[in-house]
Amino acid sequence: TVRTAAALVAAASLVAVAGPASAAPGAPGTPRYTDGSTSGGDPYFPAAGNGGYDVQHYDLGLSWYADGRLDGTAVVSLRATQDLASFSLDLRGLTASSVLVDGKPARFTQLPPGPDGRGGELVVTVAPKLKAGTDHRVTVVYSGYPGQPLDNTGAQYGWVTFADGVLVANEAEGAPTWFPVNDVPTDKATYDFRITVPEGKTAIANGEPVGAPVTSGGRTTWTWSADDPMASYLATASIGDYAATTQTGPDGLPILNYVETGLSPSRAATTAASLALQPQMIAFFEGLLGEYPFSSFGAIVDEDSVGYALETQTRPVYSGVAGQTTVAHELAHQWVGNSVSPTTWADIWLNEGFATYLQWRWSESRRAGYLAQQYARVAAIPAGDEFWTVSLTDPGAENLFAEAVYDRGAAFLVALQRTIGDAAFGELLRTWVRDNANGNVTTADLLALAEEVSRQQLDDLFRDWLTEADKPAV
Numbered sequence: 001t002v003r004t005a006a007a008l009v010a011a012a013s014l015v016a017v018a019g020p021a022s023a024a025p026g027a028p029g030t031p032r033y034t035d036g037s038t039s040g041g042d043p044y045f046p047a048a049g050n051g052g053y054d055v056q057h058y059d060l061g062l063s064w065y066a067d068g069r070l071d072g073t074a075v076v077s078l079r080a081t082q083d084l085a086s087f088s089l090d091l092r093g094l095t096a097s098s099v100l101v102d103g104k105p106a107r108f109t110q111l112p113p114g115p116d117g118r119g120g121e122l123v124v125t126v127a128p129k130l131k132a133g134t135d136h137r138v139t140v141v142y143s144g145y146p147g148q149p150l151d152n153t154g155a156q157y158g159w160v161t162f163a164d165g166v167l168v169a170n171e172a173e174g175a176p177t178w179f180p181v182n183d184v185p186t187d188k189a190t191y192d193f194r195i196t197v198p199e200g201k202t203a204i205a206n207g208e209p210v211g212a213p214v215t216s217g218g219r220t221t222w223t224w225s226a227d228d229p230m231a232s233y234l235a236t237a238s239i240g241d242y243a244a245t246t247q248t249g250p251d252g253l254p255i256l257n258y259v260e261t262g263l264s265p266s267r268a269a270t271t272a273a274s275l276a277l278q279p280q281m282i283a284f285f286e287g288l289l290g291e292y293p294f295s296s297f298g299a300i301v302d303e304d305s306v307g308y309a310l311e312t313q314t315r316p317v318y319s320g321v322a323g324q325t326t327v328a329h330e331l332a333h334q335w336v337g338n339s340v341s342p343t344t345w346a347d348i349w350l351n352e353g354f355a356t357y358l359q360w361r362w363s364e365s366r367r368a369g370y371l372a373q374q375y376a377r378v379a380a381i382p383a384g385d386e387f388w389t390v391s392l393t394d395p396g397a398e399n400l401f402a403e404a405v406y407d408r409g410a411a412f413l414v415a416l417q418r419t420i421g422d423a424a425f426g427e428l429l430r431t432w433v434r435d436n437a438n439g440n441v442t443t444a445d446l447l448a449l450a451e452e453v454s455r456q457q458l459d460d461l462f463r464d465w466l467t468e469a470d471k472p473a474v
């Protein structure tokens with residue numbers, strides 16, 4: 001669409017009059033059909049996510065060109081959770097050219113990101129309106145040049161374009177840089193990907209490949225299906241020059257690895273040694289946490305770097321090299337983070353503290369004394385250090401990946417284990433993962449479960465370690 005000032009003003013007023021998602025249909029003076037909120041309600045990223053519907057499935061047809069262009073056709077299958085006159089999807093830096101609702105053209109407008117660079121909405125007006133509880137298919141055709149999007153801290157994230165391909169790492173709210181999405185961790189969905197790239201390039205996504213790649217007219221289409229529920233920050237569709245290897249995990253679990261062919265010999269050797277341990281690592285974590293939660297695992301090791309690795313579901317992505325502790329960390333996230341996900345981004349320590357603790361346990365299994373050493377290292381950080389100023393129950397959006405979120409969180413779990421004993425702590429880990437599989441959790445949920453399994457009052461310990469922004473009694 002042509003984005004005229006008038007269209008933007010009209011769209012902004014549409015949003016401004018949007019009623020709360022809770023407006024009681026049929027209440028006197030309340031229109032039955034209201035506009036879905038443009039916010040998913042996250043305290044740190046209010047522009048992320050949307051209200052009034054729940055996505056079941058994303059079918060993403062993506063076509064990537066060597067000059068960085070991305071053409072997409074997304075079919076979003078959703079269920080209305082209120083009577084809707086309009087609704088929005090998160091989409092940033094890409095231009096929609098058509099929107100169909102149940103196959104019929106719909107009116108739409110795009111709202112640009114805010115001054116902070118967050119946000120970006122595709123607002124769709126529906127006629128006929130959508131009734132609460134009904135299922136719909138929303139088809140969005142879009143295109144653009146994602147380039148190298150930056151998160152709120154200035155790190156590259158989302159659909160990151162390099163000279164030789166693309167690395168995709170959405171955490172926290174970078175998914176709208178490549179597809180229209182309800183970008184909150186609570187709206188999990190299944191995904192299909194059809195990714196068309198210049199012949200010779202490989203495209204890797206979550207889940208498993210469907211059939212062999214198909215080449216025609218110098219372009220190759222790679223098809224992937226991810227049938228386990230997945231939060232949008234965990235979706236990936238990385239493109240590059242990958243060599244594929246396979247392994248078999250416990251109970252025949254397929255492990256599919258993709259390592260870029262241009263890694264230096266030393267990085268290639270480090271990566272190969274780490275990936276070789278994956279079947280053993282899965283067996284180790286299954287012993288602590290119960291069965292691996294998804295239908296496959298593996299790695300994407302990109303020659304290019306965004307400076308970090310990400311636990312993209314079933315297939316973590318690594319920047320330049322995959323070290324052993326990083327592989328253990330991203331694997332642990334499949335249980336804690338991916339299957340059991342935070343409810344809001346303020347709960348990030350539930351991902352990073354647990355994955356770091358579990359990574360320490362893996363290292364402990366290779367070298368006795370490691371866990372106690374790590375705890376002692378954190379406990380030795382002086383009370384005046386900035387490290388202790390981050391509250392883990394409200395770190396702030398700028399501190400999502402602060403060292404304390406990882407190490408203070410992990411050290412807290414060691415302290416909790418010492419307080420309630422190995423048996424109760426082991427039961428806590430297994431129950432946490434089993435009862436919350438494919439769900440979302442809060443720190444309050446963890447406190448309640450920890451008190452239940454241990455029959456101890458633990459709110460002081462939780463407050464001291466997690467809530468207060470100073471050094472706990474170590």
Ligand code: ARG
Pocket residue numbers: 151155156157171172308309310311329330352401
């Ligand atoms: N969740 C990732 C991990 O710990 C880290 C993501 C860091 N993201 C960032 N923008 N710095 O495995």
Ligand code: ZN
Pocket residue numbers: 329333351352355
């Ligand atoms: Zn992590």
